[in-house]
Amino acid sequence: MKILVGLSGGVDSAVAAFLLKEQGYDLIGATMSIWDRNKTALKSSNNSSCYGYYKEEDIETARQIAKLLNIPFHVIDCSEKYEEIVLNNFKNEYIQGRTPNPCVWCNAYIKFGMFPHLAKESGLQFDKFATGHYARIEERNGIFRLKKGLDEKKDQSYFLYRLTPEQLKNIIMPLGIYTKEEIRKIALKNNLLNAKKPDSQDFYSGDYNEILEIKAKPGNIVDTKGNILGTHNGIWNYTVGQRKGLKIAAREPLYVLELNKDRNEVIVGFKDETFKNKLAAVNTNIILPVEKNKELKVKAKIRSTQPLQDARIILKDDGTINVTFEEFQKSIAIGQSAVFYNNDEVIGGGIIDKIL
Secondary structure: OEEEEEOOOOHHHHHHHHHHHHOOOEEEEEEEEOOOOOOOOOOOOOOOEOOOOOHHHHHHHHHHHHHHHOOOEEEEEOHHHHHHHHHHHHHHHHHOOOOOOHHHHHHHHHHHHHHHHHHHHOOOOOOEEEOOOOEEEEEEOOEEEEEEOOOOOOOOHHHHOOOOHHHHOOEEOHHHHOOHHHHHHHHHHOOOOOOOOOOOOEOOOOOOHHHHOOOOOOEEEEOOOOOEEEEEOOHHHOOOOOOOOOOOOOOOOOEEEEEEOOOOEEEEEOHHHHEEEEEEEEEEEEOOOOOOOOOEEEEEEOOOOOOOEEEEEEEOOOOOEEEEEEEEEEOOOEOEEEEEEEOOEEEEEEEEEEEO
């Protein structure tokens, strides 16, 4: 079987390629180029993030890894599609007062979508596509299932919930059964170049306004009763749950509760006002079969690092999922993803659209 393995320049994808080669697969190494060289203004980001001018260096590292493993290497230019799909969604969501998760969009539509598609269009022939993600894929009863990685701290299934069963059928994730510590040990033992390279921590570590490229739009910061407490230069500079940087004196810390685009307002309140337990998710993707209009008990999370929470969901005829958590959740952010699990299997998820 011939495998296209995505090499990012990081230790995880390097070890994924090493493990697959040890198992006897015929490998092709490839890196997706997402950086547009014309974007010279994006200079404040650093090497701890996924997007920035320094990613050219990661491509060269990936090339050296492929050379070390003695496998062919290709660079697939995905920059145009990345801007069209990921960056435009990022901009539009922030301007609308929502808080997007570009990693979710990138995984579904670029990394596991356009990247292997464009690789085949370029003439590369392969049977499956492999990455260094910490998640597992299993086939049971004819259904390909996405499961959590065994390393709870590194599990990336939250970011992969938009993958379809058809995509999962053609993907290999060899790291799902390992811990991060085990992966670094494998890299060190086999003298892989990037064994000690730190992980990427964020989408973009610089000033988001460099990507948004929009002019300041001053407005008011108000409390839940509409009282003006301060001013802002654009609602996109704030996220739900934010506490620091409000520059408002109060008897106790204030948190961002809501961003209202229509009134160009940042609504703030005290900590006890940040807790809600109901939401509606749209633009949903369901991996495992779910009966419509019937309440289903699940485990759920509204951010990647959150422990799984007990919840009940109802899938509506229009694809909307109504979610009720058993316990109140802090700072539910519109635009983020709600992801649902049955034990360690991903049921699916969607984009948070309303707080009910």
